[in-house]
Amino acid sequence: MAHPQTTFRGTDFHGKSMLSVRRSTIAKKTLHTQLNQLRSTGRYDCFKLKWHPIYDPSNVSRDMWPVTPHLFWDSDIGKWVEAACYFLQSEHYDEEIDKAVQELVDMIRSAQGEDGYLNLHYTVVEPEKRWSNLRDMHELYNAGHLIEAALAHRDYYKNDLLLDVMVKYVSLIRKVFGLGEDQLHGYPGHPEIELALFRLYSATGSQDAYDLARYFLEERGNPKGQNGKHYWEWEAEERGDIPQKRPNWYPEVGSLWYNQAHQPILEQQSVEGHSVRCMYLLVAVADMIRLEGDTLKAEAWMTAVTLQWNNMVDKKMYLTGGIGAIKQWEGFGIDYFLPQGTDEGGCYAETCASIGVMMLAERLLQIDLQNPDRRYADVMELCLYNNVMTAMSLDGNAFTYVNQLASSDKNPSGRSEWFEVSCCPPNLARLFGSLGGYLWDYGSNNNGETFINVHLYTTAKLTFDNSVDGKPVKLEQRSNWPWEADVAFTLSAATKTTIRLRLPAWSENQYTLTPAADDTSVSNNGYLTLSSAYLAANPFFSLRIGGFAPRYIAPHPYTNQHTLTLARGPIVYCAEDVDNPWETNHFRDVAVAASSPVAEEARVDEQSGEEYVALKTKCWPRSLVGDYWNGRRTEGAEPGTTRTRTRDDQKELLGDDAKELVLVPYYFRANRPGKGQMRVGLLKA
C-alpha cells in the first residue's frame, strides 16, 4: 500500500542534494549518537525488564506527574528501530546498527507477556494498573510506535520476529477495547496506534487492526462512552481522581481538548490542544478516508479533516511550517495567535508536530491521486526545509524540540544533544529514512497508463513497475534544489505515462518547460501536467520554476505581527547575531523595508561544508525613546484642522543610520558560535 514508509523503497537518492547530505549525516552520525544515548540512559536494555533506578516513583517530578521519565522508553526504542531499518535497506548499511536492531528485537520478544501484553512501565513498575489511565500514560502510544518498528523491521529483515510480537499484542488490545459489554470503551490520550494499525492493515490485511483503528477514531470524544460518562472522566473516577487533580499541561479543569477528545472527531472544526497528538490523529483519519474509498462515511470524515487542515494552515501555522504557539500544552493557541518567541507570549513549533504535518500532507495528497493539490505539498515542503530541518545540527549530533521564530534572553536559539522526553530526535531519523516516500506519488490509471505526481524536487530516482502490465518505469530528477530553480528529468517508461509537476504557490504559476509543449496545462490546484504524448517525444525535459528570487512574506494581519520575512524558494530566512554582531536585543528593534534591494551571496560553511545562499539587505534599528506609559502622543490634530504635530514614527524607524543586515536560512541557525540571538519576522518599516 501507499504509506510513504513503504513506498520510499522505490526512491534512490543517487546524487548529492541537500536531502541526501542530510540523510548521509543521519546514517553515519545521528543513528550512532542516538544509539549511544539509548545505551547510556538505560533505554537500550529496558526490555530486559530489570529494575532501573529511574523507575522509582519518587522520580516523578511534580511538574510531569503522572508521567514517569521512562514512560516513553518503549517508543524511543520503537522509533529508533524503525529509523534504523529504513537506513539499513538504503545505501547506508551499517553493521553496528544492524546488530543493535537484532539485539533490541530479541529483547522486545523476550519482554512480551504470555497474554501478549508488552509495556515496560506496566510490566515492571505498576503491573496491577494496566489500562487504568489511557488519557495520560502513553500505553497505546507506545504500542503504536512498536507496531511501526515491526513493519519496518519485517520489510528489511524479511522475517516476522518483531511483527509476530506486535500482532499478538494487537489481538490482546482488540479484545480489551471496543463497544462490547465486557470491553473498555476507551481510546488513547496520545494518538499514534491508530495510524500504526492502518499501516499494519495495509501490510498484512489484518481486519482486527483495521477495525480497532476505526473504533478508536469513531469512539473518541464520545461524551457518554463509558457508563454514561466521557471515558476519561470515568476512568479518572475509577482511579479515585477528582477533576481538580490534573497534569500540569491541563490549564483548566476538564481540558479534554488537550487530547482532541472534547467532541467526536467528526464534530471538531478546528485544530486544538497538543499539536503532535492532533497531527497523528488526523493522519489516521486521512488513512481511513483513503482505505474506506469513495463512501459517504469517507466524505464526512474528509469534510472534518479539511476543516481542521484549513484552520491549522490558515490561522495557526507559523511562516516556518511550525505549529503550536503555547508551551504549556505544547499546542495550538487561538486563531491567529502566533507570537514569535517567549517574550512576545509564546511559540512552541515542536519538531515532531511539523513532522506530523508532513505526514498528514502526504496522506492527504494520496486521497485524490488524479488531482493533487499543491496546498498540501507546499506545506509539506515548507515544513521539511524549515521547521523540520532546523531541528538537527549540521553535524547530526544536536537537536531541537522547540523551534521558536525569535530568540529571547530566556530562550536563546540553540540545540541540545538529547531530551528527557526524546521524541523528536528519532522522529527526525525515521522521517529522513523514509523521505523518498514523500517525493512523489505514482500508479496506474484505470486504462493501465502510468502517472507520476512529483511533489518535491531534489536529485533522486524513482523506479517502479506499472501495476497493470508490470513494465518498469523510471523517473530521474536532478537539481540543486532548494538553491536553484532548474530540475532536469529523465523518464524511462514502456507504457504511456503522464507526469504532474508541482508549481509552488510562490511561483505564481510561472515556469519554463524545456522543450516547450503545446498541450501542457496547469491545474487549478497548481500542478503542471505533461501529457503522455509530450513525454513520449521528450523523455529528457527540464523545468525551471518561477518566482525563485528573494521575496518578502508576512503573517496574516490578524496576528498583529506587522513583520516582514525574507524567503527564497522554499527556504525561510532569519537574522543571526553571528552575521550581525552589532545586535544585542534579539533583532526585536530591527526594521526592514520591502522596497530595499536584496543581494544574494553563495556561501560554504567552513565547519560543516554546507553550501547555502545568504541574503543581504538594508535595515534600520529602531530606537525607542520617551515615556510610553500612558500611550505616546504620536500626532495630535486640532479639531477641524489637519495641523500635525512634530513627532513622527517613521523617523524612528527610518533614520539615516541604515545598516546592512545578513540573513541565513532558518534551518541553518545555531550552527556557528554566537550569542543565540535570532529572528525570522522583522519589523516592517
Add this chain to the structure above:
Amino acid sequence: MAHPQTTFRGTDFHGKSMLSVRRSTIAKKTLHTQLNQLRSTGRYDCFKLKWHPIYDPSNVSRDMWPVTPHLFWDSDIGKWVEAACYFLQSEHYDEEIDKAVQELVDMIRSAQGEDGYLNLHYTVVEPEKRWSNLRDMHELYNAGHLIEAALAHRDYYKNDLLLDVMVKYVSLIRKVFGLGEDQLHGYPGHPEIELALFRLYSATGSQDAYDLARYFLEERGNPKGQNGKHYWEWEAEERGDIPQKRPNWYPEVGSLWYNQAHQPILEQQSVEGHSVRCMYLLVAVADMIRLEGDTLKAEAWMTAVTLQWNNMVDKKMYLTGGIGAIKQWEGFGIDYFLPQGTDEGGCYAETCASIGVMMLAERLLQIDLQNPDRRYADVMELCLYNNVMTAMSLDGNAFTYVNQLASSDKNPSGRSEWFEVSCCPPNLARLFGSLGGYLWDYGSNNNGETFINVHLYTTAKLTFDNSVDGKPVKLEQRSNWPWEADVAFTLSAATKTTIRLRLPAWSENQYTLTPAADDTSVSNNGYLTLSSAYLAANPFFSLRIGGFAPRYIAPHPYTNQHTLTLARGPIVYCAEDVDNPWETNHFRDVAVAASSPVAEEARVDEQSGEEYVALKTKCWPRSLVGDYWNGRRTEGAEPGTTRTRTRDDQKELLGDDAKELVLVPYYFRANRPGKGQMRVGLLKA
C-alpha cells in the same frame, strides 16, 4: 490620618460635575439596587447564621473549587456597609440605607463567636476547618472588608457597635498568626486585611493591628516559613492535598505567583498574578512606608513598590488604565502582553483592579507630600475616567467586571446587573463614596504654613484647619472637567498657603494661569507651584490646562499593537456600532490616520441626560483579500535591484472608500442599544 476613606469628609462636591452626577446616581440608585441584590440573593441575612441552600457543598462547581459561592458574602456586606456609610454622611442621606446598615450591623454583632471569630462559611458550613486554607478561602480577606466597614460605620454613627466586634476579631487573629512557636506562620491568599489593619491602626492607634499587618507583609513569600516549607505548601499537605490538585486559576503546579507569594515582597521586581490581590497588597506596603516614616526599612520597601509600580505602568497597563491581560488568573501577563480582547488572546482589566490602582496611586502620592509626582496622579485619573467609570451604566443599575478594549463575538461589550462573585459593584460604590479623598492632599509644613496638592480637577470644595494654628482653610475649584480645560479656584486661608496644581503629562506642561505670576514654577514631577505670595495677592485664580485637543495615543511598540487611540484630556475614546452601524467585525479592520482632522461634537444623551463630547474622524475599512496561509508575497525585490512588484499594502488600507468614524468616551460605551461591537485601539493607517 490621611487615608482617603477618612479625608474625603473634608471635600464637598457642591456643584454639578461628571463626578457629582455619578455620585448622585450611586446614592439614589446603585446603593438601593445593590441592597436589593443583597436581600434577594440571601447575603443580607447571612449573618443570622442560618442554613441557606446555596451553602450545600454540592454547589461548589468544578471550575470554582474550592471556592464556594457564598465565600465572599461577608465581604459583599462589608463593602456595601462601607459605601453606604460614606454616602450617609454626605449630601445623600437616605433613611432606607440608614436602617439597613443598622440592621446589618446588628446581625454581624450577633454572628461573632465568643472567642471573637467571625466568618460565615467557617461558622455555618465547615466549623471544624477554620484557618485550614488561607491560600484560597478568603477568610482573612473577608475580615479585612469588615474592618473597613467598621471604620466607616464608626465615622458616621459615632459609635463602636461594629468596631468593637472587629477589634475583638483582630485580637483573635493576632493570637493565631505570627512568628511565635505556637502560632501559624501564615498570611492571606487574597490581601486586603493588611491595608484594613493599617487603617485600623491609623484610626485607633492599635499596635496589635499595626504589628499584625506588618507581620503579614514581612512573612509573605517566605520559602521556609512553616516547618521548613512555604506556608501554603505546608497547609496544603496538612489538608492532604497534592500539588497537582489545584484550583482552576493556578495554571501550573506551584503557581505561587498567582497570590504574590513566590518570593518575599522585597524581592519581587514585577507585578505578577491576580491583579486585584497585587494592588491591595501594594496599597498596604505603601501605607506601611508612610507610617514607618523615613527609615532604612521604609526605603527598601519603597524601592520594591517603585519597581513594581514601574513594571505595571510601563509594561502591563492598558491605555484605559486597565490592568490584567489574562482571564484564567484574572491578572498580569508577561511584559507588554496587552491584547485588546478575547479574540486577540486576552484582556481582563477588572474593575476592582483599577480601583486598586487608584488606591495605590493615592497612597504613593502621600508618601512625599512636598514633592508630588504626577506619574501617580495621572494614572489615578486615567483609571477613574476610563477603566473604572466604564464599569457602571449611566443609570447606576448595571456593572462590568471585565473591561476589554475590544469586543468580539464571544465577549460583546455590555454590562450585567450582578455577579455571583460580586466584588466590583460595591467596590465602585465605596470608591465614589470616598472620592473626595482622592482629589487633593493637604497639610501644614514644618513652619506652620499650609499646602494643598491638587491632583484631580472637578467642581468641589475643600475645608480643613491648619494643624498648627487651627485656622480654617478653604479651597474651591469649579470646572466642567473633563470636557473643558478651565478650572477656577477660590482660596480662603488665614495662614500662608502654597498650592501645587497637577499638569497632566499630556498637557506637555502647557498651561495658562490667570492672573499670571512671575514666580511660578513647574516641578520635574509635573506640578505647578503657586507661591503663598501669589495666592495672598490672588485668592481668585484660574488655570487652563494645555494639550486638551484630541490627540492620538498608542501602546508601547513591544505590544505589537500598531494601533492608534483617540484621547481628549483624560478621556479615552472608543468606536461603537451604535454610531457606526455599518460595522460588522468589531472594528477589527478599521484603520485611522493620525493625519486626519478630528472634529468635536458636544452631545447630550437622550436617555440619561449625560453630556459628553463625541469625536469624528475619517477611517478606512481594510479588506483582507487573497490567500494568507503561507505568508503573503507583499513585494519581491530582484537581487541587486529595487524593482518593486505591484501588491501594495497601503492600498488595502487607504482606498478611496474613506468613511466617517464616530467615537465616544470609553466610559460611555454600552449605554445605548447596539450590537455590542466596540474597540479602543484602531489600526494605524
